[in-house]
Every structure is written in C-alpha cells, then in structure tokens.
Amino acid sequence: MSERKIKVALIGNPNSGKSTLFNSLTGLNQKVANFPGVTVEKHVGNFTYSDVMLGVNYNIELTDLPGTYSIYPKTLDEQIPFRVLIDKKDESHPDKVIVIADATNLKRSLFLCSQIIDLKIPVVLVLNMMDMVKEQGINIDIQKLQNALGVFVIPCVARKGEGIEDIRNAVVNNHDMLQNDFIDSRSFAPLVTDSIKYILNIDNNYTAFQIANNFEKVDLSFISNEKKKEIGKIIYQGHFTSSSMQAAETLERYKVISLLMKSCVTHKNDRQQKSFTSRLDNILTHKVWGYAIFLTILFLIFQAIFTFAQVPMDIIDGAFASLSDAVKNALPAGEINDLIVNGVLAGLGGIVIFVPQIAMLFLFIAILEDTGYMARVSFIMDKLMRKFGLNGRSVIPLISGVACAVPAILATRTIQSWKERLITIFVTPLMSCSARLPVYTLLISIVIPRDYAFGFLSMQAMVMMAMYLIGFFAAIGSALLMKWFVKARERDFFIMELPVYRSPRWKNILQTIIEKVKIFLFDAGKVIIAISVVLWFLASHGTGDSFKSTDKKLHINETNGLLTEQEVNELEAQRLEASYAGKMGKLLEPAIAPLGFDWKIGIALITSFAAREVFVGTMSTIYSVGKDNEDTATIRDKMLTEKTEVGTPRYSLATGWSLMLFYAFAMQCMSTLAVVKRETNSWKWPLLQFAYMSGLAYLSSFIVFNLLK
Amino acid sequence: MKSKKLSEVAVGHSCVIDSYTDDEIKLKLMEMGCLPGEVIRIERLAPLGDPIAIEVAGYTLTVRKSEAQTVLINTID
Numbered sequence: 001m002s003e004r005k006i007k008v009a010l011i012g013n014p015n016s017g018k019s020t021l022f023n024s025l026t027g028l029n030q031k032v033a034n035f036p037g038v039t040v041e042k043h044v045g046n047f048t049y050s051d052v053m054l055g056v057n058y059n060i061e062l063t064d065l066p067g068t069y070s071i072y073p074k075t076l077d078e079q080i081p082f083r084v085l086i087d088k089k090d091e092s093h094p095d096k097v098i099v100i101a102d103a104t105n106l107k108r109s110l111f112l113c114s115q116i117i118d119l120k121i122p123v124v125l126v127l128n129m130m131d132m133v134k135e136q137g138i139n140i141d142i143q144k145l146q147n148a149l150g151v152f153v154i155p156c157v158a159r160k161g162e163g164i165e166d167i168r169n170a171v172v173n174n175h176d177m178l179q180n181d182f183i184d185s186r187s188f189a190p191l192v193t194d195s196i197k198y199i200l201n202i203d204n205n206y207t208a209f210q211i212a213n214n215f216e217k218v219d220l221s222f223i224s225n226e227k228k229k230e231i232g233k234i235i236y237q238g239h240f241t242s243s244s245m246q247a248a249e250t251l252e253r254y255k256v257i258s259l260l261m262k263s264c265v266t267h268k269n270d271r272q273q274k275s276f277t278s279r280l281d282n283i284l285t286h287k288v289w290g291y292a293i294f295l296t297i298l299f300l301i302f303q304a305i306f307t308f309a310q311v312p313m314d315i316i317d318g319a320f321a322s323l324s325d326a327v328k329n330a331l332p333a334g335e336i337n338d339l340i341v342n343g344v345l346a347g348l349g350g351i352v353i354f355v356p357q358i359a360m361l362f363l364f365i366a367i368l369e370d371t372g373y374m375a376r377v378s379f380i381m382d383k384l385m386r387k388f389g390l391n392g393r394s395v396i397p398l399i400s401g402v403a404c405a406v407p408a409i410l411a412t413r414t415i416q417s418w419k420e421r422l423i424t425i426f427v428t429p430l431m432s433c434s435a436r437l438p439v440y441t442l443l444i445s446i447v448i449p450r451d452y453a454f455g456f457l458s459m460q461a462m463v464m465m466a467m468y469l470i471g472f473f474a475a476i477g478s479a480l481l482m483k484w485f486v487k488a489r490e491r492d493f494f495i496m497e498l499p500v501y502r503s504p505r506w507k508n509i510l511q512t513i514i515e516k517v518k519i520f521l522f523d524a525g526k527v528i529i530a531i532s533v534v535l536w537f538l539a540s541h542g543t544g545d546s547f548k549s550t551d552k553k554l555h556i557n558e559t560n561g562l563l564t565e566q567e568v569n570e571l572e573a574q575r576l577e578a579s580y581a582g583k584m585g586k587l588l589e590p591a592i593a594p595l596g597f598d599w600k601i602g603i604a605l606i607t608s609f610a611a612r613e614v615f616v617g618t619m620s621t622i623y624s625v626g627k628d629n630e631d632t633a634t635i636r637d638k639m640l641t642e643k644t645e646v647g648t649p650r651y652s653l654a655t656g657w658s659l660m661l662f663y664a665f666a667m668q669c670m671s672t673l674a675v676v677k678r679e680t681n682s683w684k685w686p687l688l689q690f691a692y693m694s695g696l697a698y699l700s701s702f703i704v705f706n707l708l709k
Numbered sequence: 710m711k712s713k714k715l716s717e718v719a720v721g722h723s724c725v726i727d728s729y730t731d732d733e734i735k736l737k738l739m740e741m742g743c744l745p746g747e748v749i750r751i752e753r754l755a756p757l758g759d760p761i762a763i764e765v766a767g768y769t770l771t772v773r774k775s776e777a778q779t780v781l782i783n784t785i786d
Contacts, residue, residue: 070740108742243732250739287756383757498769
C-alpha cells in the first residue's frame with residue numbers, strides 16, 4: 001500500500017454542526033493550538049482512509065476553521081479562513097475543503113460554499129441535519145444539486161453519525177468533478193482582476209477579486225511590498241470601491257442560489273418547527289421570567305462550583321498532602337527534598353486543585369452554548385452590559401469570576417468583539433474570587449466586632465457582603481474606564497443568529513471540558529510552577545548568621561527530633577524572618593507603612609502572589625502557630641495581641657480595612673496572570689493589569705487607612 | 710407603501726427590505742441573506758427594548774436598535 005497525505009479544511013456557518021462533524025471525523029485524535037499570530041484556536045485532527053482497490057492509504061489532516069458566513073473577514077477571527085484559503089503558501093492551505101451546510105437553511109449555507117467553489121479549491125459539500133429537513137417536509141434533490149454545482153454533495157446527520165463514511169470516501173475521491181464557476185467573478189472589475197492576476201502570477205479570477213476587495217482591510221503579509229504597491233496603484237486607478245463590489249457580488253450569488261433552490265428544493269408544507277423555539281423564547285426572554293430563570297441558572301452554576309466541586313478538590317488536596325509526605329519521607333532529607341516537596345509539588349497541587357472548578361464551569365457553559373440558551377442570555381443582557389463597554393456575552397465570565405478568575409477568563413472566548421473581550425478579561429479578576437474568602441474571613445473575625453445591627457443583622461456578614469459588592473463595582477467601574485482607553489480593532493456588531501433550541505451533544509461538551517482543562521494544566525501550569533519554585537527559594541533561603549544558625553538547628557532537629565513543637569514553630573518563624581522573603585518584607589516596609597502594614601504583612605503579600613489564600617498559611621508561620629495548623633482561631637488570637645511599636649493593636653480597624661481592600665483589588669494571582677498572557681498572546685495586558693490593580697489597591701488602602709486611623 | 714426604518718416597525722409586523730444607509734452593516738446583513746426585497750418579521754424585542762430579534766429567510770437574527778436604524782424598509786400590512 002502506498003501512503004498519501006491530504007490537507008483538508010472544514011468550514012461552515014456558525015451553528016451548522018461543524019464541531020460535531022469535526023469530532024465525528026477525527027474522534028479523539030485532535031490537538032488544539034493557536035493560529036500563528038492570533039489567539040484563535042486552531043483545531044487540527046487526523047483520520048485515515050484505506051482505498052483497498054487502488055492500494056492507497058490516505059492520511060488526512062483536517063483543520064477546523066472558525067465558523068463564518070462568508071470568506072470576507074468582518075472580525076479578526078474571520079481573517080483566518082480568508083488567509084488560509086487565499087494564501088497558497090499558508091501552512092494550513094488545504095488541498096480540499098469540506099463545506100458543512102445546515103440543510104434546513106440551505107440558501108445561506110450555499111453562499112459560503114459558492115465562494116469557495118469559485119476559489120477553485122476542490123469542495124465536498126456536506127448537507128447536515130437531513131433528519132430535520134425530512135421532518136420539515138423539505139425535499140432536496142441531491143443529484144441535481146451535485147450536477148449543478150459540480151462538486152460532491154453528501155447528506156448526513158452529524159449528531160447521529162450518519163453519512164460520516166460517505167464524507168471520508170468523498171474526501172479521498174479523485175474522480176474529476178467539474179466545479180464550474182458559480183458566478184463570473186471577473187465581470188465586476190475585469191481590468192483590476194486581470195492586472196492582479198498578472199502581478200501575482202495566479203490564474204484564478206475570484207482570488208484576484210478577493211485580494212482587491214480586502215486590500216485595505218486585511219493584513220496581506222503574504223504579498224511582497226513591491227507587488228502591494230503595484231496592486232494599490234491599479235485599485236486606485238481603476239476606481240475600485242470595495243463596498244459596492246462586494247454588494248454586487250453578494251447580489252449576484254444570491255440570484256444564482258435562488259434559481260438553484262427553485263430547481264433542487266421543494267417544500268411540502270410550511271415550516272412548523274420554529275414554534276417550539278418561539279414558545280420557549282416567550283418564557284426565556286420574558287421581562288420577568290427571563291431574568292428569573294437566568295438568575296436561577298446562575299445560582300445553580302455557583303452552587304456547583306462552590307459546593308459540588310469541593311468534594312473532588314478535597315480529594316486532590318488530600319492526595320497531594322499524602323504525596324508530599326510520601327516523597328518527603330522517601331527521599332533523603334535536604335535541599336532537593338525540600339525543593340520537590342515545598343516548591344514543585346506545592347505548585348503542582350496549587351494548579352490541579354483548580355481542575356474540578358474549571359471542569360464544572362465549562363460543563364455548564366458548554367451546555368448553555370450547545371442548547372442555544374447562551375445566545376438568549378446575550379440577547380437579554382446586551383443593553384445593560386453595553387453601558388459599561390461590555391457585551392451580553394460578558395455576563396457569564398464576570399459572574400464565574402466570583403468562583404475563580406482562571407476559568408472565567410477562559411470563558412471569554414465566546415465574546416467575538418476583541419475590545420469587549422479584552423475589557424472583560426481585564427476586569428474579571430476584580431470580582432471577589434473564592435481564594436479571597438479565607439483572607440476576608442480571618443481579617444473580619446479580627447477587626448469587625450460580633451455585633452448585630454438592629455439586633456439581627458450580623459455586622460461581620462454585612463462586611464463580607466460589602467467586600468463582594470466592592471469587587472463587583474470595581475469591575476464595572478474599571479470597565480467603564482477601559483471603554484475610553486481601548487481602541488476597537490473592528491466595528492462592533494450585535495448581528496447574531498438566535499439558533500433553534502436543541503438538546504446538548506454530550507460528546508462535544510466532553511471535548512470542550514477536556515480541552516479547557518488541558519489548556520489550563522499545560523499552558524498556565526508551566527508559569528505557575530516556575531513562580532512557585534521561585535517563591536519557595538525566597539522563603540527557604542537566606543544569607544547572614546541568623547538564617548544559617550536557625551536553618552542548621554532545624555536541620556539537626558529533622559534527624560534527631562529533640563525540639564518541641566513550639567520550639568520548631570518559633571525557629572521556623574525566625575528562619576522566615578531571616579530569609580530572602582523576610583528581607584524583602586522588611587525592604588517593602590517603608591513602602592507599605594503608609595497603608596498600616598508592617599514587614600510581616602509584607603512577607604504575606606509576597607507569598608500571596610502564589611495564591612491569595614496563602615496569606616493565612618504565611619501568617620501562621622510568621623506568628624509561629626505552625627504551618628500545619630491553619631485553624632483560624634489560633635492565628636486570630638495571636639494577631640489580636642500583636643502590637644505596633646507604639647503599643648496600639650497592630651490589627652486595628654484601619655489596618656484591617658486597608659488590608660481587606662488591598663486583597664480585594666491587588667492582582668496577587670500568578671495563575672490569572674498566566675492565563676491572561678495566554679489569552680491575549682502578549683505580556684502587555686497582564687503587566688498593565690498587574691500595574692492597574694496594584695495601583696488601585698495601594699491607593700484605596702492608603703485612603704481608607706488614613707481616614708480610619 | 711411607505712419607506713421607514715427597520716427600528717420603527719412594531720413587534721409582530723412584517724416589512725420588506727428596501728435599502729441600507731450603512732455599507733458595513735449592509736454587507737454583513739446581505740451575506741446572511743437579508744437582501745433587498747426579502748421579507749422581515751419583527752419577532753420580539755429584548756426585555757429592555759433593545760436588541761431586536763427579526764425573522765428573515767427562515768431563521769432568527771438579532772440586531773441592535775442602532776443597527777436597525779440603518780435598514781430602510783417598506784411596510785406591508
């Protein structure tokens with residue numbers, strides 16, 4: 001058998017069942033990367049097909065292109081299909097294209113298909129949802145359509161797996177199909193088209209016409225500057241106006257499509273299927289019920305992230321604790337042991353612990369997307385969110401941010417406009433995430449009295465709620481601010497299809513969950529472990545006699561175990577004070593003193609960068625309560641008796657509020673920074689975010705401390 | 710027949726697309742099948758009055774009020 005490789009691209013309208021078909025064709029044999037230079041996910045999968053008659057083994061590489069209605073790019077994402085299809089040298093340029101069409105909406109799907117037909121890349125047209133077509137009493141004459149278009153037309157039902165083998169067969173079939181010109185694309189501007197063909201030495205009219213149309217709008221980096229100049233001149237001299245040319249082309253295509261529809265498609269009865277969707281929409285987009293149902297669903301998601309995910313999180317926590325102990329005891333005591341246990345394993349544990357929450361959040365998001373409900377959420381929330389520079393689709397990420405900013409930021413991919421997506425990414429970490437909860441709990445128990453307003457409203461609970469509200473208003477306010485500073489890369493539209501409701505396709509949902517977890521573990525994970533090791537080094541190493549002598553005493557104790565627990569705790573506190581982290585804390589003190597913080601809090605601020613909840617553990621070590629004892633009551637008592645140099649309580653109301661506000665606003669989360677870096681594809685945004693949030697934290701802590709002092 | 714803006718049509722009423730006043734929106738909507746001469750039915754408004762859901766060529770589409778203002782239509786009753 002001889003081997004043959006074929007590159008195939010899959011393209012189609014949004015909601016046409018593209019990902020279902022992609023999953024059916026490639027199974028689990030796929031990987032996700034980014035298209036070069038942009039943060040658009042590129043899904044590539046492989047499948048094989050053996051032609052026994054010819055003795056050829058085909059290896060097909062399938063690239064899933066972002067969903068689009070036309071190859072004219074409107075958004076940055078849509079530039080991908082354009083570039084991949086037009087530039088013959090692009091690494092993803094296909095030998096063949098599978099166009100998937102929602103057969104219940106054939107007219108619109110044929111528009112995209114006809115454009116690719118005219119690019120003269122061999123097309124296989126897949127008509128999906130043929131079961132729905134029958135249900136609606138529509139009859140499509142496949143043979144007639146195939147003859148008219150001159151390409152293979154394969155009916156299928158992707159979600160039931162019907163017709164998949166026929167598609168595989170058609171993809172490798174070399175039987176010559178005519179693939180005639182769908183329209184005469186030279187006729188719109190013969191001179192310009194011919195000249196571009198000549199300059200670029202290409203023979204396809206429609207490719208030349210596309211280049212002329214997108215010349216000013218799209219980055220055509222595959223054309224040399226010299227040739228670009230020539231083309232620019234021709235477009236100018238030929239008075240070529242892209243908008244009227246595109247409009248003329250669109251009209252011409254739909255004219256031909258209408259004739260085609262008349263001869264190939266017959267309706268038996270008027271469509272009835274929309275009534276179910278329409279009736280459901282009467283409730284789901286209702287003034288009262290619409291919002292009530294949405295809030296209920298949100299509550300359910302919250303409940304799942306906060307409580308259901310807790311079980312697997314505790315298991316992971318326990319597993320890492322026992323793993324740490326096992327490694328600690330198995331390896332000889334010393335530097336390497338410490339590095340692995342307190343550096344690498346601690347960092348790894350800090351990553352894996354997020355997996356249940358991420359999986360849980362994306363289970364819900366994928367279901368909401370897949371059923372078509374998410375489009376309704378955008379529909380009912382758009383007007384409200386737009387006032388803040390956000391979008392209807394920003395709602396879910398913002399609210400998920402209360403659990404954890406990491407999955408929330410991954411969820412912003414559903415926002416199409418770059419500006420609105422960026423603003424959402426930027427402000428989401430201001431929502432009070434679950435890692436802030438232990439910090440708030442500890443500080444509130446120290447500085448807020450256990451009193452009740454009006455005899456029943458707990459002051460402590462009200463302050464806790466205030467912290468969440470402060471986070472929310474900071475996010476909304478910052479969005480408003482960002483609205484003026486971020487330039488839109490493209491004009492923002494809210495022209496979006498409201499798809500008919502469908503039951504979720506569990507395979508797709510599972511695929512989404514696996515993908516998001518993978519991205520988090522492998523992409524963000526690398527950065528998190530690196531920072532975790534650095535933090536470990538700073539907290540466990542130091543110079544000077546004080547560090548060396550305490551370090552030595554602790555090492556001796558590890559072998560003979562003569563010291564009492566209290567003595568070990570005190571030594572560990574001393575060692576931390578003398579370590580690099582301790583030195584940095586002291587170095588930081590002059591800068592944070594105006595906020596009411598001392599060097600001990602300084603150390604906690606530094607170590608909190610690994611994750612905010614580390615605050616409690618660090619405080620335990622500093623106040624020599626013992627690392628393993630994270631019981632809030634003990635630390636609280638220690639912190640309550642702590643005095644400043646002048647003898648007043650260190651944790652006064654002023655310092656308490658100042659510290660809480662600092663934790664509410666400061667960007668102390670390396671996982672979030674790593675994810676923002678990945679999602680925006682640059683260090684610019686995470687660094688700006690870090691600076692902005694730290695500045696906001698410092699300023700508000702400073703103000704509140706000096707007001708309450 | 711009188712020329713109006715799409716944003717002025719009441720819920721439940723239908724109209725025919727006449728022309729567009731914004732080139733970008735025109736191209737985007739035309740590609741999605743909203744060609745001059747096509748019938749549009751206003752399906753519903755979002756609870757806050759904006760965006761609008763319209764039925765065209767057998768499926769439902771959302772447009773913001775500001776976008777609908779650029780679509781000129783002829784009413785049919």
